[in-house]
Amino acid sequence: MPYATHSDAERSAMLDAVGVSDPDALFDIPESVRFDGDYGIDAHSERETRAAVEGILDESPDLTEFLGGGHYDHYVPSVVDHLSLRSEFLTSYTQYQPEITQGFLQALFEFQSLVVELTGLGVANCSMYDRATALGEAALLADRVRASSGETVLVPDDLPDRVRAVLDNYTDGPGIGVDTYPTSEGTVDVDALADRVDDEVSLIYAATPNARGVLEPNLDAVGDLADDHDALFCVGSDAVALSVLEPPESYGADIVVGDAGVLGLPTTYGMGLGLFACREDFLRQVPGRLVGISEDDADNRAYTLTLQTREQHIRRERATSNICTNQAWLALRAAIHAAWLGPDGLTGLAEECVTGIREACERIDALDGFTAPVYDGHHFREALIDTDESAAAVVERCREAGLALRTVDDGGEERLAVCVTDTNRENVDALIDALAPEREVSAV
Amino acid sequence: MPYATHSDAERSAMLDAVGVSDPDALFDIPESVRFDGDYGIDAHSERETRAAVEGILDESPDLTEFLGGGHYDHYVPSVVDHLSLRSEFLTSYTQYQPEITQGFLQALFEFQSLVVELTGLGVANCSMYDRATALGEAALLADRVRASSGETVLVPDDLPDRVRAVLDNYTDGPGIGVDTYPTSEGTVDVDALADRVDDEVSLIYAATPNARGVLEPNLDAVGDLADDHDALFCVGSDAVALSVLEPPESYGADIVVGDAGVLGLPTTYGMGLGLFACREDFLRQVPGRLVGISEDDADNRAYTLTLQTREQHIRRERATSNICTNQAWLALRAAIHAAWLGPDGLTGLAEECVTGIREACERIDALDGFTAPVYDGHHFREALIDTDESAAAVVERCREAGLALRTVDDGGEERLAVCVTDTNRENVDALIDALAPEREVSAV
Amino acid sequence: DPPHQQTRWYAGGQYEPLLSEKRSETVAVESSLPDDLTRDELTLPAPAEPEVARHYTRLSQMNFGIESGSIPLGSCTMKYNPKFTEDVAAHPGNRVHPLRADADKQGILHLLYDLQETLATIGGMDAVTLQPPAGAAGEFTGIQVAKAYHDANGDDRNEVIVPESAHGTNFASAAMAGYDVVELPSNEAGRVEVDALEAAVSDDTALLMLTNPNTLGLFERSIEEIAEIVHDAGGLLYYDGANLNSLLGKARPGDMGFDIMHFNLHKTFATPHGGGGPGQGPIGVGADLAPFLPTPQVRETDDGYETYAPEHSIGRVHEFMGNWLVLVKAYAYILRHGDEGLENVSETAVLNANYLASQIEYEVPYGPFHHEFVASANADAGDVAKSMLDYGVHPPTTKWPEIVDEALMTEPTETESKARLDDLAAAFNAVAEMDADDLTETPRTTTARRIDQASAARNPRLSWHALE
Amino acid sequence: DPPHQQTRWYAGGQYEPLLSEKRSETVAVESSLPDDLTRDELTLPAPAEPEVARHYTRLSQMNFGIESGSIPLGSCTMKYNPKFTEDVAAHPGNRVHPLRADADKQGILHLLYDLQETLATIGGMDAVTLQPPAGAAGEFTGIQVAKAYHDANGDDRNEVIVPESAHGTNFASAAMAGYDVVELPSNEAGRVEVDALEAAVSDDTALLMLTNPNTLGLFERSIEEIAEIVHDAGGLLYYDGANLNSLLGKARPGDMGFDIMHFNLHKTFATPHGGGGPGQGPIGVGADLAPFLPTPQVRETDDGYETYAPEHSIGRVHEFMGNWLVLVKAYAYILRHGDEGLENVSETAVLNANYLASQIEYEVPYGPFHHEFVASANADAGDVAKSMLDYGVHPPTTKWPEIVDEALMTEPTETESKARLDDLAAAFNAVAEMDADDLTETPRTTTARRIDQASAARNPRLSWHALE
Incomplete structure (x- = not known):
């Protein structure tokens, strides 16, 4: 095996210590479900593997x-690659031992802070898979915090099918309805939305730029409509656009979702970095991980994952999300890219x-x-x-x-x-x- | 400037501290030799620079x-790039402050040890520019330690012109003669060499593999001839070949020079890593840097550059070589490659x-x-x-x-x-x- | 003094500060957009590139990765990540937009197809989707597929059965899909109690979720009987791929009767964890379930490869195809190893776990183990973990599964050498002999000393604004 | 306790050991070559890749680079190395063998030609060779060129004049070329004493080697007079490029009367030092000397580029073209900056040096400075340097030039921010206030404590064999 070459002597000593003569004897698997090991895959040297995979990738034309x-x-500056590929970042585990993972925690705290600055909202988590799953989580959060009021999510009729398909899966379990409201002349039709919205609505979603690339001009009116019906207002955007746009909090957004992978992530066949921020009073309902500040025994500032009782490894079926592995490394890259810019x-x-x-x-x-x-x-x-x-x-x-x-x-x-x-x-x-x-x- | 952006406020504060209103006022240069700054070079963004340089490089066909x-x-394994590019290695200075450069010193010590193992000789330095300059330094070393005996260096008639041209420059200053001896049937003609060698010869050089790719079969006889005439015997080889060949020390080599860039260095338009090893009794005449072991104040093992009194920054015109910057980073790469293999x-x-x-x-x-x-x-x-x-x-x-x-x-x-x-x-x-x-x- | 395992950088008399404390700038936003669309100003750090490089270099040195030392976290499979896979991921052929026409992304589709088929073979499954962007996303996807299958059969089932020792994501994913979770107790041997399972299954049973070997490292020897019980009740069997590393070349979930499984590419196939992602959680299913998989799937044609939507697809769980680069790295890992290498992975992983278990002084209940074991600490497992930090290693997973008192769930993986396993054992054993009081004084050699978790949660400070 | 600026890793109860102590293996050499050509066995470390990665990762963390902190070494110009130049160096178009026919390496020749011409413009020279593989190699090359020129004129000269404050390589390179070295004292203003120069020059004078600004950071304002004196005596004037960073956009050696110069690409043009190389030391010359440059040179043709041997070439100083990748990185650096960026480099470098000098409490004789200054320590400069290590910075060059007592030769470069300059000043000033006894107890926060240099030299242990 290429990456674990015990010498013969070491292997013998280990087998002796364990008391078997062959590692295969350690496999407590009934014969009836044993597999003969023949997947039909040939081994390759490192050089051959590179040639083989790169050869396949080269089948796509350069367009x-x-x-x-x-x-x-x-364009992602070179420093993002060089710094994020440092093995202490790239090959580390989730920061459940904060005393030895202060570096990554601080970077994630920076990412959260960046999103807070961009959205104007009080809380940002340290990543979701992509903008579509972030919207799905927003619908679930709205369902939790507006359980009494309604169970329909309203989305614009230009919501891309791919995003809608994800939202449909997320809302399927709790039985949340998803309905569309009209757009007109390329933007939200506020009057039509006003006709459509009722007290059964838990969340109204609108994106800026929207799916047609247009910056929505009337989001304050959408926010007012949501407010009038005790629905949450969720805005979709991205980390570059938000740097110049009015912060969504200022026109009533309760949640902002979207794409932070516009920073740090070049075109990679749709790999994403979901952005998720919300009002501070939803703090204990936030999906995903949060990094907070504390102190260590030497009274130095220290970072740590916090409010973990929201998470699946502690709360199990009552967790705010099933998220375990998320997009931490991409959040690091976004933070570096933002710092560079x-x-x-x-x-x-x-x-x-x-x-x-x-x-x-x-x-x-x-x-x-x-x-x-x-x-x-x-x-x-x-x-x-x-x-x-x-x-x-x-x-x-x-x-x-x-x-x-x-x-x-x-x-x-x-x-x-x-x-x-x-x-x-x-x-x-x-x-x-x-x-x-x-x-x-x-x-x- | 892309890499040093003082803010306007910082720049003002610094100018105030210095007492000028413009950095240009700090330049104490007579007007008569002032230059107007017009080199005619346009600035490029990082992305544009990459495109421009890579575009030029792409003018060479893929052959x-x-x-x-x-x-x-x-083939150089991927770990060599990833590890050697770590900035603590790549961007560090020569190890004149050993307390903060133990890591690089240890790697150079490994490189020296590798060369000692490959050559069988007692001392190896931690790099020369390439095999040609290493041969030049060997001739100079022979001249220093055999000052009394002779001043001619003998090289085989198949020595590549490019190597000979370098040797000629190195031997020019001290007035060392360079003469060739015949090869026959693709290898050293020992009889002809015996006829040619005399007590004026300070060094006999032979390479294995030689310039025709042939492994020299009779180097022990060449060693004996050198010994008989109080000349040094210098063998040329490389770090891969030496791993299977008889160690040159065993057949009388006093010096081994050659190419260690066969480890760690892919094809890069002739960039090299010179290998230089010699007998222990020439220690104080060795050109280039040496890493040795010592102890620190806490009695821990520690590495340090040593025998620096041979070097130009201390001995100036009496130094064993003018070498300052050499090929340290490539020696690190060779050490990593060897460890991986x-x-x-x-x-x-x-x-x-x-x-x-x-x-x-x-x-x-x-x-x-x-x-x-x-x-x-x-x-x-x-x-x-x-x-x-x-x-x-x-x-x-x-x-x-x-x-x-x-x-x-x-x-x-x-x-x-x-x-x-x-x-x-x-x-x-x-x-x-x-x-x-x-x-x-x-x-x- | 103990050696410094990690740095704590400082400059100008203070510890490494927040980026924002170094030099933030507030700029007036200048835009050609009208004022009513734009913000007035933006405040962010503005370091020049040299300071960016230093800041993150220092942060990295205050972080512990697999190239820093062993990370024997049970169920997490923190193995060495071969460096060359990063080079493959950096190849320009990866820079392809997902909305290109099929004909313009044949390289991508070719790799997707090969990986789909290869994973199906490794899992003993009939079809695989590569889309889920993490293991938990794979679980959710698998459950949605199961639900769609039952629905299509007009079969209304509302329960998912999960053993008490299962990963927390199993519970959460089932709940997220709208199922009631039925927890199944373990028997004295640390395995599924067949009688209890028989009592638990019913017409309401949609799915039984299992990992095998389980989180104690024990193979569920009754797996065929378990499968029969679940299938007889009309339920489906789900394999949690977190522990697949121990089965490579030795057994396949499909052969054991599992209908659905997920693969954690970032565990079994060594793509780096990135401090908590990106991962990727493809799922494999049997032929009956294949029509319900997410869209798109990839198939081979006479001319190359094309995407298609399975007939009864559940739709999507990610806007595109998840974390593409993880797929590329996992594919490269599999090609590099081949059959023999993959079997050697599981053999060495299991040997390493058993060897390490034999060398430590803590009690290790249950056995024989496969790739991981759960030791029982003679003290607070959390304190034991903190003390182990001073020995230059990452500690094992602690206090879980709860089936073992003060659990130290340990999975060394196959890429640890005997010397490193001996170091790990030495760390376990040194800590085992420490007084309980001394344990609470640790760690001492790390960037931060023991961190107060309670105050972080009591007084959440979650962005730069909380520091102003 | 002071913060840990660096780690000292240990495992298994010992500090990071030698690679050979980890696991060396002696293997019987199996070869298809006959026994009389081959060795019997070979003993080398044999770590698996995960251990290779950890070993060198740990070593790197025990090392200090420019991304670790400031390295204000006078005359060394340790500036930040833009990361993107590494990507350019990794481009596949660099993987070209030097013995390809000219037509098959047009990309290489094109870059060589452009860089030759660009450096000639920056230096105010007529022709440039890129071949010398380091600054000292450039000096040697330049002196050989001068010698060939004099020889061609039938002019037998045997002396090279070097100011006492010059870089050690100047002396060594001149000696290596067979010249007698004549040392020139400085005047009270820290500059070349024109009268002394007039006394020193003669028919024996082949060359005067100068750096300007000199190692005190002072511009030789009499440079035109100096040039006239040397030229009138039939000698040539050599410019040591180590301090060129301070002249970018402001002045050109050729305009000052220099006939020959070298460029340290790894200083002025920011290619990384690599812990002591690879560097690259191109030389520029006036038109009269161009026929003597090394071979090959590159010229433009109607079809592209071709190599040629200058008419009276001295031959070669490297088997091929030196360190190709350094050339590529330097070229990218120059393109990135353009005229304005390059002038800003020197302006900021000079501003930074003057600012830092204004902030430190040590005496700084001479002035006004350009890019560097030499402070005089109130204690042993070596001890001062060791104490500065505890402040997270690399110390300045010490005890040289000897013209200043206990010299601290300081060159912050343009890539240090004001905050980092203030940190440097704080480090200088904190150490300035320490007792002499305390100075000898430092450093404390580094991987190694103070190292005994004398015993290393007295008892040389230079390979693993010395440890057996």
């Missing part, structure tokens, strides 16, 4: 992506998410046969685009040029979706060329 | 190399260097129009090959197939040189196909 849709790419860098990155898509839309809109964006309003990173031809055909044409785009079903219309960030902004020229190839020809 | 000739490629792994790698080229030669020799190897004897990693056609044409044909080979001038004959190690052994099939394409066609 410039304008995809977005819940997974966003920002600083407030200027972070808000500067957010501004690029505003101007990048704005400028791209202006250029696309100037092309014959394209309308960009479809909806008015301020966009963040992405926008929907109308085309005279079939959106699928445009995607195919872009693909020929090495650009990956996608279509979305926008209330029955098939539209083009485009996402622009700091990492593909320089490729907008190529996108313009691919969208309107005849223009390029005529320019020549 | 399978069979090159050798003094720079050899072995262990004695079985290291000798197993050496055996691959024997069987890989042997099997390749057998297959090439079986091709019409090829003789491989040209010389009898046991080869290590590389061999010379004769072809019916021009060697340059064969190289060109291989290049078309994505394989890089080279020709050598072997005493007037242009021959093909082939190097096979663990990292290209799997490509020998492709090499055979490229050498004899018509064979491939006929096989179809």
Whole structure:
């Protein structure tokens, strides 16, 4: 075995101490359920393994992506990799022995503090799996703290199917209903929401930027509606957008969920880092882990996991969540990335998410046969685009040029979706060329 | 500036403390030699810099190399990178404060110990730049310890020009002569050497494997000749070959130089790690740094640079060498690689260097129009090959197939040189196909 | 003086401060967005890169990972994580967006498919989903699949049976899925009491969740009988994969009668724990349950690979495919080992646990063990753990399972050498001989001395704002 | 108790042992080579990978790098090394064999060419060779070039003039090249005494080696006069690049009259020191000397780049091109900064040195300084250095230049923040107030206490064999 080579002498000594002549004798497994060990997997040297796996990965072509849709790419500075890969961080266990894990605890405390600053809310946990599971947990929290009032969660009709599918699984156990409310002209239809909401509603969810990339302009009204019906108001966003947006607490958010993996995590096939913050009075109902401050016997400040009686390893079936392993290492990476950016860098990155898509839309809109964006309003990173031809055909044409785009079903219309960030902004020229190839020809 | 951002307030406070309003006022440089700062270099973001430099590097094609000739490629396990890149190692200074640099000192002590074990000699320093400069230092050492006897260094006529060019610079200052002695049938011509050696000779050098890839069979006779004439015997080799070869001390070597970068260092455009070991009685004449053991005030074992009175920062023009910065980090990498391999792994790698080229030669020799190897004897990693056609044409044909080979001038004959190690052994099939394409066609 | 196992950095006369205390800046937010959408200012730390590097380097040195020393946490399988898998994870071929068309992500789908199939083989299962982002998420997914299966059969069942010694996540996941949890007592041999199981099962039984070997390291020898009882009652059998490390090459849950299982890739297949994730908890199921798995699954076609939704899929448990990089590392780990290497993993893990148990002076009830054992401390197990910290090791899991008094649940794993096992034994034995009073004075060699947990919970200070 | 700035790991009751003491194995060498060529056995450590990882992780924690804290070593320019340059160095395009044909290594040649030209611009030189593998190797190369130039002119000169405050390598390199070294005293202002220089130069003068600013951090304001004196005597002027960090964007050695210079890429351009290398010491020369540079040089052609041998090349000082990866990192560093960033480097480096000098209580003779200053300790400078270790910083260079009593030669560099400079000042000042007796009891917070250097030299134990 590559990673545990007892010498023959050591192995003999150990077997002697245990009193068997072969480790196999230690396996107390009935013959009837024994397996012969033949999985049919050949061993590889380290070098061969790398070649084999990298060979498989290389089967995906190298494309410039304008995809977005819940997974966003920002440049992650080199320090994030180098520091987070330090084995004391990467290979450590959850911090149940805080005396030897002060470093990671402090980093998680920093992550919590970052989320508190971004959301304005009093409590942030130190990670969820992704934005979809964070929304699921928000629905469960609302169910716990509003048990008497209602059992329906309202979500906008543009909530991505993938997120809805996760929410449906989370709400299935306690029998929480999930219902949609309308959007109109690309944003929440507040009047329609007012018609829909009633006292059976435990939670109203809205996202900014929303699924169409639009920054919601009327979230204070949504917050008021939630308040009027004793429902919680849950806002979805992400750690970059929140750096410039009004803090959700200021317009009545009780919970903020979303994606913190926009910091620290490059495109990795949808790997996420869920963000979860809520009002301080829900503290004992928070899912996931919390790091707090205490003192040690030498009266020095010390960090520790706290309020663990909410958690499954103590409270079992009465826990606030079944979460055990979560996304701690990614929270560390987000904290490092945020520190590297600083407030200027972070808000500067957010501004690029505003101007990048704005400028791209202006250029696309100037092309014959394209309308960009479809909806008015301020966009963040992405926008929907109308085309005279079939959106699928445009995607195919872009693909020929090495650009990956996608279509979305926008209330029955098939539209083009485009996402622009700091990492593909320089490729907008190529996108313009691919969208309107005849223009390029005529320019020549 | 990207890596030193004093805030405006900090900068002002510092300027106040210093008593100037602009840092430029601190530059006490006459106007006549002032420069306006215009180098014409544009700044780049981290992401842009990576793209720019990697873009340049990508201008070299991806080739399978069979090159050798003094720079050899072995698979370097991942742990070597991960551990040596830890910043406490990578970014540290030379260990002049041993109390805070015990870790690096211990690793260098391990490297010295490894070289002592491989060579059989009593003293090894903790690195030279490369094998050529190590040979240069050997000539200087011989000149110091044999000042009375002679001032000529004898090297074999197959010594690579590049090594000879370095040796010529090193021997130029003290006026040491460098002369060659003949090889015959691919190995040292002992009789001719016996004719050539006289009491003016301070050092006889021979390499195993030699420049033709042949393991020298009669080095004990060379050692005897050196001994007979009060000359030092310097053997050239490398850290992988020495793991299976007779330790040079056993056949009379006074100095061993060579390449330790075969451990820990993948192909990197000729970056090297010079190995230098010698008899214990030359201890105070050794060039470069030495790590020794001592005790600290708590009576614990402690490591420290020692015998520093040999070195330039103390002895100045009477130092044993001008070496200051050397290759410490590469010595660390070699030590990690050796530890990872262990004695079985290291000798197993050496055996691959024997069987890989042997099997390749057998297959090439079986091709019409090829003789491989040209010389009898046991080869290590590389061999010379004769072809019916021009060697340059064969190289060109291989290049078309994505394989890089080279020709050598072997005493007037242009021959093909082939190097096979663990990292290209799997490509020998492709090499055979490229050498004899018509064979491939006929096989179809 | 004891040696310093860890640093406590300080600079400028104070211990390593909060990042925010170093130099936070409040900046006015400048944005081309209208004022009514944007905040006025943002306050965050603003260190330059050299200070970022130092801060986190120091924090790392105040943290203990598997390359710092042994972490023999029972049920956590803290084995060495092969470094090369990080390089594979850093390969540019991983930088693929999940919403690419299938044809544009064949490398990803190929690996997903191979790993699906490989895990199915290792588990003795018919189909595998790789989606759940952690072991507990895998449990929840498996229970949702079981529920969907029963529902599809018109079979209304509301109970999940869990042995008292089971992992806490089993209880929590079952509850989260809306089930009542029925706790099953252990027998004197530390195993499932078959009679009690027979009494517990009924038409309400949706699922029995088991780990095997169980948390005492004991193989449930009656597993076939247990399976028969559950199946006869119309229930399904769920295998908690936390202890799979002891079965590699030796036995397969599917062969024992399990219908559903999860794999903890970050345990059995050595992907690093990251201080509490990311993990990944794929689940395997029998053929009858395969149509209920999450979407998407991957299948092979004539041209390559494609995604598809299983016919009666429960939908999703993660927006995309969980923690992709964990999948890549686990796949690389499996390829590296091959059949022989994987069997050697379990053999060495079991040998190591038995050897260590034979060397320590604490009582170790039950046996023979597989990959872990539970010792009984002669003092408060929590105090014992803190004292062990001074010996340069992470202590075992404490006070659980409750079946053993002052439990020290110990799983050394296969990657500990004999020398390190002897060090662990020396740490256990040195602490075993300490006075109870001295135990409470520990640890002494760590970054922090004993930390007051109660005051942290009584007076929660959970962000920088709490320090102002 | 003082905080633990560093660990001293132990396991199994002993401090971190030698690798060989952990588990060495003697193996019989099995080879397909004949017995008369091969050894019988080989004895080396044989740890499994997990133990390799732990061993070197622990060693690293017993070591101090720039990410551990400030390293204000005068003349060493220990600045922060941008992490991303390691990623650039890891790019697969670096894995090119030096004996490829020019056409097959255009990426390498392109970078070499750009860096050659860029360094020539920064130095104000006409041609640059990148080959010398360290600063001292650059000095030696430069002197060999000068010698070849004089020889070609039939000019037989046997002396190199070096100021007393020069780096030790200057003396050693000149001696290695076969020159007699003439030492030049400093004047009261800490600079070259022009009269003394005039007295020293003669027909024997091959070269004057200077660093500017000098090791006291003082700019040689008479540099043009100095150059004229040397040139009038038929000698050449050599610039030691160790202190170039203070001139970026502000002045160029070529403009001052220097004929030859070396660059320490690992100082000025932030490539990591690696605990003592690899460095790289390119040299720049004026047009007259360019034909004597080492081979190969790189030039641009219509199709790309090619290598060539300068007409009167001195040959080689390294078998290939020195430390390639250092070249790559330095090139990336320069591109990252651009003109403005490079000028900001020197401005901040000089500001930082002057600020720090203004904050410490030790006497600082001479001035105004550029990038470094030399304080005079009120006690043994070596003891002061050891005491500073307890404050979490690396001490300055001590007892050199000898021109200052008990010298503390201090160069903070531009990458230290004000907070870290204040920490450094606090460390200086705390030690300044210690009793001389207390100084000798330090350090206390480091891996090792004060080490007995004398016994190490008296009784050399230089390998594992010395411990048997």
